[in-house]
Amino acid sequence: MVAATATTTSRRRRLPQWPRARSAGERLGRAGAVILVLFVLVAVFAPLLAPYDPKAQTGLPYQAPSADHLLGTNDIGQDILSELIYGTRVSLAIGFLAALLAIVVGTLVGVVSGYFGGLVDTLLMRFVDITLALPFLPLLIVLAVFLGRNIKTTVLVISVVIWARPARILRSQVLSARERGFVQAARAMGGRPRHLLRRHVLPAVSPLIIAQFVRAANIAILLEASLSFLGLGDVTAKSWGTTLYYASARGAFLTRAWLWWVVPTGLAISVVVVAFAFIGYALEERADPRLRARRLPTLAQFGGAPTVATTPVPEEVLDR
Amino acid sequence: MSTVTGTEVLAFVDVSKSFQGRGVLGKARRPAIVAVRDVSLAVEPGTAVGLIGESGSGKSTLARLALGLIKPDGGEVRIAGRNLAGAPERQWREARRAVHMIFQDPYDSLSARMRVHDLVAEPLVIHGMERAGRRAQILAALERAGLRPGEEYIDRYPHELSGGQRQRVALARALVLEPRLIVADEPTSMLDVSLRAGLLRTMLELRANHGIAFLFITHDLALARYFCDRLAVMFRGRLVEVGDTDAVVARPAHPYTRALLQAVRDLEVPEAPHAATASPAPGAGCPYRDRCLFTHHACTEEPPLRSLAPGHSVACHLDKEKP
Amino acid sequence: MTARLLEVDGLSTVYQTERGTIRAVQDVSFGIEKGEVLGIVGESGCGKTTVAMSLLRLIKPPGKIVSGSVRFEGENLFARKRATMREVRGARIAMVPQAAMHALDPVRSAATSVAEVILAHRDVHRRQARASAARLLESVGIPQDRIGAYPHELSGGMRQRVVIAMALANDPSLVLADEPVTGLDVIVQAQVLNLLSDLRQRRGLAMMFISHDIRAVSKISDRIMVMYGGRVVEEGPAATVVHAPKHPYTQGLLAAMPTMEGPRGDVQSIPGEVTSGTDQLAGCPFHPRCPSAMDVCGREQPAARRVGPDHRAACHLYEGGR
Numbered sequence: 035m036v037a038a039t040a041t042t043t044s045r046r047r048r049l050p051q052w053p054r055a056r057s058a059g060e061r062l063g064r065a066g067a068v069i070l071v072l073f074v075l076v077a078v079f080a081p082l083l084a085p086y087d088p089k090a091q092t093g094l095p096y097q098a099p100s101a102d103h104l105l106g107t108n109d110i111g112q113d114i115l116s117e118l119i120y121g122t123r124v125s126l127a128i129g130f131l132a133a134l135l136a137i138v139v140g141t142l143v144g145v146v147s148g149y150f151g152g153l154v155d156t157l158l159m160r161f162v163d164i165t166l167a168l169p170f171l172p173l174l175i176v177l178a179v180f181l182g183r184n185i186k187t188t189v190l191v192i193s194v195v196i197w198a199r200p201a202r203i204l205r206s207q208v209l210s211a212r213e214r215g216f217v218q219a220a221r222a223m224g225g226r227p228r229h230l231l232r233r234h235v236l237p238a239v240s241p242l243i244i245a246q247f248v249r250a251a252n253i254a255i256l257l258e259a260s261l262s263f264l265g266l267g268d269v270t271a272k273s274w275g276t277t278l279y280y281a282s283a284r285g286a287f288l289t290r291a292w293l294w295w296v297v298p299t300g301l302a303i304s305v306v307v308v309a310f311a312f313i314g315y316a317l318e319e320r321a322d323p324r325l326r327a328r329r330l331p332t333l334a335q336f337g338g339a340p341t342v343a344t345t346p347v348p349e350e351v352l353d354r
Numbered sequence: 355m356s357t358v359t360g361t362e363v364l365a366f367v368d369v370s371k372s373f374q375g376r377g378v379l380g381k382a383r384r385p386a387i388v389a390v391r392d393v394s395l396a397v398e399p400g401t402a403v404g405l406i407g408e409s410g411s412g413k414s415t416l417a418r419l420a421l422g423l424i425k426p427d428g429g430e431v432r433i434a435g436r437n438l439a440g441a442p443e444r445q446w447r448e449a450r451r452a453v454h455m456i457f458q459d460p461y462d463s464l465s466a467r468m469r470v471h472d473l474v475a476e477p478l479v480i481h482g483m484e485r486a487g488r489r490a491q492i493l494a495a496l497e498r499a500g501l502r503p504g505e506e507y508i509d510r511y512p513h514e515l516s517g518g519q520r521q522r523v524a525l526a527r528a529l530v531l532e533p534r535l536i537v538a539d540e541p542t543s544m545l546d547v548s549l550r551a552g553l554l555r556t557m558l559e560l561r562a563n564h565g566i567a568f569l570f571i572t573h574d575l576a577l578a579r580y581f582c583d584r585l586a587v588m589f590r591g592r593l594v595e596v597g598d599t600d601a602v603v604a605r606p607a608h609p610y611t612r613a614l615l616q617a618v619r620d621l622e623v624p625e626a627p628h629a630a631t632a633s634p635a636p637g638a639g640c641p642y643r644d645r646c647l648f649t650h651h652a653c654t655e656e657p658p659l660r661s662l663a664p665g666h667s668v669a670c671h672l673d674k675e676k677p
Numbered sequence: 678m679t680a681r682l683l684e685v686d687g688l689s690t691v692y693q694t695e696r697g698t699i700r701a702v703q704d705v706s707f708g709i710e711k712g713e714v715l716g717i718v719g720e721s722g723c724g725k726t727t728v729a730m731s732l733l734r735l736i737k738p739p740g741k742i743v744s745g746s747v748r749f750e751g752e753n754l755f756a757r758k759r760a761t762m763r764e765v766r767g768a769r770i771a772m773v774p775q776a777a778m779h780a781l782d783p784v785r786s787a788a789t790s791v792a793e794v795i796l797a798h799r800d801v802h803r804r805q806a807r808a809s810a811a812r813l814l815e816s817v818g819i820p821q822d823r824i825g826a827y828p829h830e831l832s833g834g835m836r837q838r839v840v841i842a843m844a845l846a847n848d849p850s851l852v853l854a855d856e857p858v859t860g861l862d863v864i865v866q867a868q869v870l871n872l873l874s875d876l877r878q879r880r881g882l883a884m885m886f887i888s889h890d891i892r893a894v895s896k897i898s899d900r901i902m903v904m905y906g907g908r909v910v911e912e913g914p915a916a917t918v919v920h921a922p923k924h925p926y927t928q929g930l931l932a933a934m935p936t937m938e939g940p941r942g943d944v945q946s947i948p949g950e951v952t953s954g955t956d957q958l959a960g961c962p963f964h965p966r967c968p969s970a971m972d973v974c975g976r977e978q979p980a981a982r983r984v985g986p987d988h989r990a991a992c993h994l995y996e997g998g999r
Binding site for chain 2: 720721833862863864865866867889890891896929930933934935936937938941942944945946947948950951
């Protein structure tokens, strides 16, 4: 619908490229996404990337980094680099699964509570409040000890702790979405709750669900690392947290070994967390119009006039 | 009082509705807000009744009662002769094929994620109409709403349309099931002035060519005069005057109606200083008495709606006087 | 010739968007005398709010004032250092922005809100400011026992009066009122208009009254300026513009409004959609919808021409002694 425009500017049309990021937040988000994708690729292609099987004893224990073992060996003689690479799989998997479970439950609770209100809302929200009031690290520890230490329980324990906050946030969003004109209109047309939820309310809150998922994944990965570091995760699994657990337990902090045993793994955790944070930042900026102040507005935000050809303003009028 | 004859598309009979302020455990804490009290009003097929009132007059509540979105505390709400007050949701859903609503805000009443096609199709989807022939129905509705040719609009998103066009999409959505009554809640107040008349002209055509009745809620008296056959003036939940448009405008009987007309015509406002807040005057008696310039002792008793002339009723103790 | 209180010359303001540049205000020139009320009428996208914001240099990126000058009390406001504009705003030129009554600080009472405006510009004791605030609120019709009320305890009309009091707090010589009665009930609208008229007389205030409602504007303005698509299309004495408009847009606008007198069905709509700054058309912005459009209208932007005593219209119909 936009006719070709004859420009008086000297800007040439380059090869098709990604649309220009509209703000600093969006640039951060893209950086975060790229980093995360890299980590996911490492996790997927771990067998190809890791020099050794991390469970195999491939060298003498407590070796410093060398040509054979770029990050040295741990207390049993397993290659730390391979541990790190394979650990990506476990940590990311646990993080994503726990976040997924938490978000599914949180969304259900939040939407049901927000949409139907009444007694259901009151009860569910009391439950949420109680969960939120409990300090999560002690809760985490108690549950882990109680339920045993394996990957399944780790996922479960983490999601039990982090589902409540998204539930509350989504409930508020559903409460306001419910009052939107188009939802009222659909009600006035005779729409059943199922129709309204599926067609209008859920789509309206889906950006928030995604943003909350990113946040949850972030927290879950950190919690997994914490749990495993405390020895409450599955100590036979090779995750970043267990690597740190053994490092700490075997005194790596007391010798120079922390440089290659602790730092790379710690760095990996930090970088993933920051990557998630960047993505979350960009998503929140997108969802919250108030944070959009710095972005170039789209045409739609100026009232949505029908699309008409625009002739650009000559350069000299806009003094940069 | 308009006698209910049974031919009306919509009729309110002594309808009342209050809202309770809610306390901590759901128990009523704050005093109830009386939104609508003992209102009786009928809309004949193919006619337009204008509902005039300021904020807090109860006109929006009445609109929602007409669609069954809220249940009345008392009285009857009759759609095509059938009383649906307190009826189960299932019966209301059936009734909502004949009664539709268009809202004030064209930017909010259409979901930004749906194309015009899906927006207009929604009533068809909700009522389980068969898929075949849907597109034709949608195009027909768009054209009747003034969006011609329909094909040019059917695949667009709301943000590609102007406010006036969006309101027409909302109108098309209300028309697709061929309703008998459309409740229009301030449909033009958020549109540019030069576009208002166009939308109203379309609605007038719908009345004339398709026999669709309208309950037209507005605060703009001039618009109501242009569009409506009859005017119903509400004040703080009660119907204070109702009659044919020409009669009400030429010979307004209630002091509030007179004040409204004066305010629209020129700057003279024949009213006592305004009560400071919008809270309703408690107690019995005429709801207008704290702003009325003509109060006398009888006004401590609420005046009933009395017939002044055929088709023109007013609720005022002064109805014997000529304005 | 005595200089006018406000003199705007060739003002142009644009907004940068993804799709191109929106020319919100194009080459707008007008003036306001001391104590005069100028009504600016137009629909969405005509640029009237942008004009007011530009005067006070409140335009932020992606908006930008690209040309023009504004002389207020003889001084060029655009030549001032940006930071010093704060001395002008709220003190010498006051603004009542759109939907101001919804933007009142919910945790401040009416009296406090007004007192804060006084304290922001004058070095007085808090108690003095409160006393002045009480007097001001009384002068706008809020009884003394309500000045301590919070916004949510006040009706729409009362809130608008508070906003007006805030604008008058520092005795400005010019008030920019953007849609000051829109959204209020009909009777309250009339009351607020009465109030504004009254205040203007008592204080010798000059006002710029911006609205889409030409009826409200005509009741209080001495002169009316009609804007469309970012440009001024007509300007003249209020009574003349309303009863004998010369520009086809003004004529169309008046014909599109239902009235209380006259035949009921006598309402014409203007075909097409309202032009906004996003449509960069050559020639007159109104020509696609104009019933009297000629060839030249699509090519050349018409200059403002004199069509009566003190009455100008920018239309090719009035080219040279018609």
